[in-house]
Amino acid sequence: xxxxxxxxxxxxxxxxxxxxxxxxxxxxxxxxxxxxxxxxxxxxxxxxxxxxxxxxxxxxxxxxxxxxxxxxxxxxxxxxxxxxxxxxxxxxxxxxxxxxxxxxxxxxxxxxxxxxxxxxxxxxxxxxxxxxxxxxxxxxxxxxxxxxxxxxxxxxxxxxxxxxxxxxxxxxxxxxxxxxxxxxxxxxxxxxxxxxxxxxxxxxxxxxxxxxxxxxxxxxxxxxxxxxxxxxxxxxxxxxxxxxxxxxxxxxxxxxxxxxxxxxxxxxxxxxxxxxxxxxxxxxxxxxxx
Amino acid sequence: xxxxxxxxxxxxxxxxxxxxxxxxxxxxxxxxxxxxxxxxxxxxxxxxxxxxxxxxxxxxxxxxxxxxxxxxxxxxxxxxxxxxxxxxxxxxxxxxxxxxxxxxxxxxxxxxxxxxxxxxxxxxxxxxxxxxxxxxxxxxxxxxxxxxxxxxxxxxxxxxxxxxxxxxxxxxxxxxxxxxxxxxxxxxxxxxxxxxxxxxxxxxxxxxxxxxxxxxxxxxxxxxxxxxxxxxxxxxxxxxxxxxxxxxxxxxxxxxxxxxxxxxxxxxxxxxxxxxxxxxxxxxxxxxxxxxxxxxxxxxxxxxxxxxxxxxxxxxxxxxxxxxxxxxxxxxxxxxxxxxxxxxxxxxxxxxxxxxxxxxxxxxxxxxxxxxxxxxxxxxxxxxxxxxxxxxxxxxxxxxxxxxxxxxxxxxxxxxxx
Amino acid sequence: xxxxxxxxxxxxxxxxxxxxxxxxxxxxxxxxxxxxxxxxxxxxxxxxxxxxxxxxxxxxxxxxxxxxxxxxxxxxxxxxxxxxxxxxxxxxxxxxxxxxxxxxxxxxxxxxxxxxxxxxxxxxxxxxxxxxxxxxxxxxxxxxxxxxxxxxxxxxxxxxxxxxxxxxxxxxxxxxxxxxxxxxxxxxxxxxxxxxxxxxxxxxxxxxxxxxxxxxxxxxxxxxxxxxxxxxxxxxxxxxxxxxxxxxxxxxxxxxxxxxxxxxxxxxxxxxxxxxxxxxx
Numbered sequence: 001x002x003x004x005x006x007x008x009x010x011x012x013x014x015x016x017x018x019x020x021x022x023x024x025x026x027x028x029x030x031x032x033x034x035x036x037x038x039x040x041x042x043x044x045x046x047x048x049x050x051x052x053x054x055x056x057x058x059x060x061x062x063x064x065x066x067x068x069x070x071x072x073x074x075x076x077x078x079x080x081x082x083x084x085x086x087x088x089x090x091x092x093x094x095x096x097x098x099x100x101x102x103x104x105x106x107x108x109x110x111x112x113x114x115x116x117x118x119x120x121x122x123x124x125x126x127x128x129x130x131x132x133x134x135x136x137x138x139x140x141x142x143x144x145x146x147x148x149x150x151x152x153x154x155x156x157x158x159x160x161x162x163x164x165x166x167x168x169x170x171x172x173x174x175x176x177x178x179x180x181x182x183x184x185x186x187x188x189x190x191x192x193x194x195x196x197x198x199x200x201x202x203x204x205x206x207x208x209x210x211x212x213x214x215x216x217x218x219x220x221x222x223x224x225x226x227x228x229x230x231x232x233x234x235x236x237x238x239x240x241x242x243x244x245x246x247x248x249x250x251x252x253x254x255x256x257x258x259x260x261x262x263x264x265x266x267x268x269x270x271x272x273x274x275x276x277x278x279x280x281x282x283x284x285x286x287x288x289x290x
Numbered sequence: 291x292x293x294x295x296x297x298x299x300x301x302x303x304x305x306x307x308x309x310x311x312x313x314x315x316x317x318x319x320x321x322x323x324x325x326x327x328x329x330x331x332x333x334x335x336x337x338x339x340x341x342x343x344x345x346x347x348x349x350x351x352x353x354x355x356x357x358x359x360x361x362x363x364x365x366x367x368x369x370x371x372x373x374x375x376x377x378x379x380x381x382x383x384x385x386x387x388x389x390x391x392x393x394x395x396x397x398x399x400x401x402x403x404x405x406x407x408x409x410x411x412x413x414x415x416x417x418x419x420x421x422x423x424x425x426x427x428x429x430x431x432x433x434x435x436x437x438x439x440x441x442x443x444x445x446x447x448x449x450x451x452x453x454x455x456x457x458x459x460x461x462x463x464x465x466x467x468x469x470x471x472x473x474x475x476x477x478x479x480x481x482x483x484x485x486x487x488x489x490x491x492x493x494x495x496x497x498x499x500x501x502x503x504x505x506x507x508x509x510x511x512x513x514x515x516x517x518x519x520x521x522x523x524x525x526x527x528x529x530x531x532x533x534x535x536x537x538x539x540x541x542x543x544x545x546x547x548x549x550x551x552x553x554x555x556x557x558x559x560x561x562x563x564x565x566x567x568x569x570x571x572x573x574x575x576x577x578x579x580x581x582x583x584x585x586x587x588x589x590x591x592x593x594x595x596x597x598x599x600x601x602x603x604x605x606x607x608x609x610x611x612x613x614x615x616x617x618x619x620x621x622x623x624x625x626x627x628x629x630x631x632x633x634x635x636x637x638x639x640x641x642x643x644x645x646x647x648x649x650x651x652x653x654x655x656x657x658x659x660x661x662x663x664x665x666x667x668x669x670x671x672x673x674x675x676x677x678x679x680x681x682x683x684x685x686x687x688x689x690x691x692x693x694x695x696x697x698x699x700x701x702x703x704x705x706x707x708x
Numbered sequence: 709x710x711x712x713x714x715x716x717x718x719x720x721x722x723x724x725x726x727x728x729x730x731x732x733x734x735x736x737x738x739x740x741x742x743x744x745x746x747x748x749x750x751x752x753x754x755x756x757x758x759x760x761x762x763x764x765x766x767x768x769x770x771x772x773x774x775x776x777x778x779x780x781x782x783x784x785x786x787x788x789x790x791x792x793x794x795x796x797x798x799x800x801x802x803x804x805x806x807x808x809x810x811x812x813x814x815x816x817x818x819x820x821x822x823x824x825x826x827x828x829x830x831x832x833x834x835x836x837x838x839x840x841x842x843x844x845x846x847x848x849x850x851x852x853x854x855x856x857x858x859x860x861x862x863x864x865x866x867x868x869x870x871x872x873x874x875x876x877x878x879x880x881x882x883x884x885x886x887x888x889x890x891x892x893x894x895x896x897x898x899x900x901x902x903x904x905x906x907x908x909x910x911x912x913x914x915x916x917x918x919x920x921x922x923x924x925x926x927x928x929x930x931x932x933x934x935x936x937x938x939x940x941x942x943x944x945x946x947x948x949x950x951x952x953x954x955x956x957x958x959x960x961x962x963x964x965x966x967x968x969x970x971x972x973x974x975x976x977x978x979x980x981x982x983x984x985x986x987x988x989x
Contacts, residue, residue, distance in 0.1 A: 017819025021827050024812035024870055028831060031842060031867035039845030047848065067707070093744050096737060107741055110748040116972035118928035120945055121965045124952055125751035128758060128962065133570040135754035138769045144572050145493055152556050162751075169748060197733075219835055226838020228931045233952060236556035237499050238706050243840045247931075250844050251385065252501075265841035276836035352942070352950060355785050380786075380942060380950075393851035562952075570766040591763060 036269060043262035059259035063267060070239035071264075075271070078156055078231070078241060079224040082163035087217050089164065090171025091209065097172070098179045108176060114169035119162065123233040126162040127151055151234050158234035163227075167220035171213065178212035179205070210286045218279025222272040242268040334433055337623045338372070344624035345375040349387035350409035352380020356586075360647040364640050369631055374624045379405075384414045391423050391616045403618035407625040410457065411611040412449040416691040418614065419451055425615040428626055429458040434633035439654035443687065444610040450525050450690030457612035458629040461641065461649035464681045465507050465607040467577045468584050468674075472596035474574050479603045481515025484575075485542060489549045494574045496550045498564050499557035499706065500698045507579055509697050510689050511607055513539050519604055520686050527692035536696070540704035547705060557706070569593055575600075579609070581675040582648020588674050597674050605684030610652055639665035650678045752969075758962035778959025785951060786942065787964055794927055794943040794968075801865045801926035806919040808866070809873025810911070816874075817881035828878075832871040839868055843935040850936065861936040865929060869922035876921065880914035913983050920979055924972055944968045 041047035045056040062068075090111075097108045117125075129135050131151040132144035140147075151158040187204045195203065228243040235241065240248065242264055249261035346369070352358060358380065366376040381387055387408045394403045410418070418424050429435065438445060438459060445459050446452065467484070469477055473494075478484040488495035498505035517523050517535045524531055547554025551573050558564040561578060568576035569592045576593075578584065587593040613632060615625045631637055635658045638651040642665065651666045658666060667677065675681070758764065759778055761771030809831075815821050816828050843864060850860040892906045893899070908915070930945045937946070948964045 017815040017821035020815035020819065021812040021821060021831075024808040024831055024874065025827060027808070027863050027867045028834060028870055031846065031864050032833065032837060034849045035842030035844075035846035035864075036837070037845065038849045039841055042845065042848060089744065089747065092740060096741050096744070099737070107744055110745060112976065113973055114748045116924055116928075116976060117969050118930070118945060120928070120930045120948055121755075121968050122751060124948065124961060124965050125755045128754035128958065129751050132572060133566070133766045135757070138767065141767070141769075144570060144766070149552065152552075152559075154555065165747065165751060222836045222838075226840060228840050229949065233559075237559075238556070243838065246844065247840065251383065261844065265838075265844050268838050269841045272836055272838050355781070358786075359784065396852075399854070591765070 036266075039262045039265050039269075043259050043266050045259060056259075059263040062260045063263055067239065067245065068242075068264060068267070071242050071245045072267070072271070074156065074239045075225050075241040075243075075268075078159055078163065079221045079275070081156075082160045082167060082224055083217050083221040085160070085164035086167035086171050086220055087213060089168035090216070091175055091213060093168065093172040094175035094179060094209070095205065097176055098183070107172075111169040111172040111176075114166060115173060117166065119166060119227060120229045120233075122162045122166050123158075123230040126158050126165070127234055130158050130161065152236040154236070156231075156235065159231050162230050162234060163220075163224050167216075167224070170220060171216040174216040175209050175212045179209055183208045207286075211283060214279055214283045214286055218276060218282075222275045222279075225275060226268055226272050242271070333431065337626050340623035341621075341627040342373040344621040345377050346406045346621055346624045346628050347377050347379055347404060348407045348409070348628065349379045349381055349384075349390075349405050351384055352378075356647045357649075360641055364646065365628070365632060365637060368637065369628050372627055372631065374627050376628060384408065384410055388414055388418055388423070391418070391618065392421065395423065395618055400618045402620040403616055404620070405616050406619040406621045407628060408614050408616065409460065409611060410614045411609060412688065413691040413694050415448050415457060415612065415614060416451040418616075419456060423616055423618075424456040425617045425619065425622055426454055426456040428455060428615065428622075429453070429612075429629065430455040432458060432626065432630040432633060434630050434635075437633065437635060437653040437657045439657070442652075442654070444608060444685075445652060447687075448612060449609065449688045449694075450692070453612070457614035458633060459652035460611050460613050460632055461638075462608065462610045462652055462678070462682070463579045463650065464581060464678065464685065465511060465577070465579050466581045466584070466675065466681065467575060467600040467602070467606075468568075468593075468597050469575045469600055470568075470571075470594050470596050471598045472594065473571075477598070477600055479601065481512050481602070481604075484515075484600070485512075485546045488546050491574070492549045493551050493553075493572075496552075496554075496557060496564065496567070496573055497577065498561050499559065500701050502558075502560045504561040504564070504577055504579060505557070506694060506698060507607055508577055509539075509543075509701055510693065511686070512543065513689070513693075513697065514607075514686055515604065516542050523689065525687065526690045527696055529696075532693075532696065536700050536704075540700060543701070543705045554705075565592075579607075580648070581681065582644050584675050585644050585648065585673050599675050599681075601676075605686050606681070607688055608682055608685035609688045635659070635662040635666065642666055644673075755962045755965055758958050759966050761959050761962075764958075778963040781960035782963040782967070785960060785964075786947060787944065787967055790942050790944045790947040790964075791967060793941060794945070795971075797862070797865070797933070797941065797943060798923045798926040800862055801869055802919045802923040804862070805866045805869040805873050805922035805925075806915060809870050809918055809922070810877045810915060812870075813874050813877030813881050817878055817884070818886060828874075831874045834868045835871045839864070839929075840931050840935075843932045847935050857936050858941060861933060861941060864932050864936060865926045866922075868929075868932070869925035872921040872925065873918035876914050876918040877911070880911045884910060913986070916979055916983070920972075920975055923975070927968070927972060 038047060043059050045059070046053045048054075093107050093111060097105070097111075127134065131137070132147045132149070134151075136142075137144060137147045148157075149155075150161075183205055186208070187200050190200045190204050226243060228247060231241040231244050232247075235244065246261050246264035246268065249257040249264060252258075252261075348361065350357070350361070358378065361376065361378050366378070369376050379387075387405050387410075391403060391405050394400075394405075408414075415424075435458070444462060448457065471477070474487075478487045484495070497508040500506040500509055513535065514520055514523055516539050523535060544554075551558075551567065558567060561576075564573070564576050565587070567573045569587070571594075581599065584593065584597060584599065588595060588597050613625075613629045615622050615629070619625055633653070635653060638653050639662060641647045641649045642651050653666065655663050655666055667679075757771060760774050760776070762775035762777040763773040764771040812827070812831055816824055816831075821827065846860060846864060849855075850857065888910065889902050889906050892902045897905070928945065929943075930949055933941055933943055933946055934949065937943075944964060944967055948961065948968060951961050951964060
């Protein structure tokens with residue numbers, strides 16, 4: 001991105017630059033520090049809704065319950081499955097568009113049109129399509145009692161499908177932008193030198209696309225782990241993915257569940273953070289490998 | 291489509307503790323009703339003159355289209371004629387309003403709160419009452435309170451919590467279970483029979499998962515049914531006496547679970563989800579605390595025309611819902627004017643019309659001038675739901691709100707997780 | 709992720725230099741393209757059908773009765789005012805987040821600022837933090853300090869759109885030619901007129917794109933508005949969430965969903981067309 005940035009940078013005084021960045025930093029820091037700080041404080045009893053603050057880790061001991069462990073497992077499984085599908089489909093779409101362009105712009109167009117669709121809308125649309133009495137079941141003339149349980153079923157098909165649907169469009173766009181003209185030139189050079197299609201994919205295309213793939217896959221997995229509405233609408237009663245569990249505990253009758261809700265929220269932040277960290281390390285590796 | 295009931299999500303202990311520990315002074319002032327030394331007529335005229343030009347923020351569950359449109363198109367214009375503007379604040383959950391009042395009170399906003407009037411009952415009312423969040427004593431001195439039956443148990447106790455003039459009645463509701471008579475040929479007449487029927491007809495019955503309002507109500511109805519009736523269940527929760535009753539309930543409900551829709555592995559998220567399963571013919575029963583919706587759905591073709599209401603030998607749960615004024619309300623005079631207006635025979639009759647909202651009146655019909663009686667008991671010409679007088683003949687009193695949490699948590703632990 | 713919608717890569721016809729393709733390959737490629745097209749379009753089909761279905765009971769494959777009942781019901785449920793709130797929130801967020809993002813990006817790309825790397829990381833950090841966790845914590849603070857829910861909501865949405873505006877604008881400033889501005893200054897232009905007549909026109913397309921992304925973050929949000937708005941900010945997404953869980957009226961739910969989808973797509977198309985037109989000039 002910044003080729004000659006170092007030369008250009010010296011020209012202005014330091015203070016003014018910091019002042020320019022400050023207005024953006026302020027809301028980000030305010031929201032993250034206050035939001036996460038208060039979540040952490042509430043989770044350890046230091047910011048009670050009523051009564052005297054007293055440090056306790058009981059909310060975190062409560063995380064050992066099977067509901068949280070199951071929630072964690074299902075959250076990770078949904079994120080892994082939907083991200084894997086999104087990466088495969090997104091990469092395929094990007095390659096198709098990249099190679100067949102300019103005549104087949106419609107895939108790029110569809111991907112660009114899918115990304116702005118909110119997940120809440122996607123979830124409702126997926127429900128109308130895949131539920132027992134949804135469009136697919138109607139078109140097949142299926143009996144709803146024997147139709148596979150795609151929505152609110154044991155395999156979370158609807159939830160994974162919705163995330164994969166939108167995230168694949170996201171992956172496709174990010175990869176498409178990163179696959180520059182260079183890929184085409186290198187690939188064609190390799191073809192002239194006798195490389196097979198698979199070799200060209202392995203040695204030229206994939207290495208060029210991998211930073212974008214890693215970035216988009218990381219972002220989408222971190223997003224899915226922390227996202228509420230799709231699992232809420234299309235999921236089943238038990239287990240509850242972490243955000244659904246946290247929100248239910250947050251709105252529960254019992255004051256005692258508030259700290260636990262916050263502990264689950266903090267745990268989710270940790271999981272998303274770990275995903276981001278893994279992504280960063282992988283990105284470094286792919287960059288170093290080039 | 292309406293789901294005609296107050297949503298019961300609660301803030302629970304939060305209010306109690308907040309009220310007890312932080313806002314004693316503010317709340318204490320509120321619980322002590324002003325001594326009635328002033329002549330009622332004079333005091334009411336003081337209220338109405340104070341109310342002139344005020345705007346009432348009416349916080350109510352916003353997912354009920356008919357309810358919203360009744361307030362906007364019928365109640366609000368009538369209030370405007372009395373010099374009061376109604377600003378309806380739609381909330382997804384009644385607990386949001388309570389949460390707001392608690393937060394404001396603990397933050398020291400004891401005079402200019404943003405909630406003036408709340409549609410409330412049950413657990414939300416109880417927690418608010420325990421935290422002294424409600425303005426009290428006003429409801430009994432509303433001029434239109436003269437149309438109420440002062441001994442009506444539904445209006446004296448709200449889910450076991452004494453009302454004490456801290457909220458004005460708004461409407462009554464009756465829990466009903468409906469079925470498709472074309473498919474269910476010999477309908478059960480009690481909860482145990484219903485559960486046996488479910489066992490004999492796999493995947494044709496289910497109920498919304500608590501804490502959904504209707505799902506919780508079903509669990510309470512089942513508790514009565516399985517424990518042997520209203521008399522066998524102490525109205526206030528007590529862990530020791532409740533334990534055997536709960537154990538029996540959970541073993542029965544877990545026992546029937548494998549025969550429920552999807553083998554009881556999952557439950558409809560809410561009443562909407564159950565209604566959809568019913569209208570698609572997947573399950574043959576649905577249930578509601580707002581029977582008027584059944585008529586409406588049969589009429590618009592969503593529900594089969596063969597839908598009927600299960601007649602339960604031991605009766606079914608009944609409750610009333612209310613309008614309450616927080617102690618810190620900024621516009622409490624105007625809120626009282628609205629609550630009084632809402633109690634008028636004209637408004638109660640308009641609201642009872644199934645095409646408007648179909649909410650049962652709280653008024654004692656015998657006290658209302660004869661000309662106004664007929665519309666109060668209005669039903670649509672073709673109705674699958676029996677009249678309220680029939681439905682409510684053996685009405686079961688709601689359990690105390692103290693039961694609600696243990697039942698919901700117990701269900702999650704013993705039936706859903708079990 | 710909410711969106712990083714960038715224009716497709718530049719279209720240069722390289723057919724001349726391309727090795728010839730097998731017929732089978734072409735068929736496979738077309739089939740894959742078609743399958744992906746179905747993949748992305750399929751969910752929208754039942755939504756559109758439902759939006760115009762007055763009656764569509766279960767085993768019927770297509771609506772039995774077409775009509776606009778869903779639209780009437782949606783607008784009676786408040787879709788009109790919800791759309792106005794959605795627009796207001798999203799526009800305010802875009803208007804705040806775009807200049808903030810641009811300023812920070814300019815600072816990061818063209819000034820030597822203290823802890824520049826850290827600032828850069830902090831500004832994109834929100835994409836890796838679950839918004840629900842932040843707002844669950846934030847709402848207690850705002851209630852305690854008496855901060856109005858709308859202020860808290862706008863601030864949170866700005867914070868969560870800044871990663872996008874900053875990234876887009878950093879890319880723009882990385883490719884930005886500073887000498888134009890310097891020449892303008894040398895020729896006697898004031899800092900202000902340099903900003904408005906040289907600097908901003910050069911980055912205008914990126915500004916438009918980042919404003920769109922910030923708009924989209926706010927427009928799409930459900931949970932942050934639910935928690936921080938405490939039910940008082942009824943946006944289209946709120947209305948959709950509450951009607952999906954309470955109305956059971958599929959046609960009005962589909963209409964509200966369609967109302968949420970349409971404006972961003974129209975905006976995106978307009979941006980595409982205008983960028984293409986300026987590029988052609």
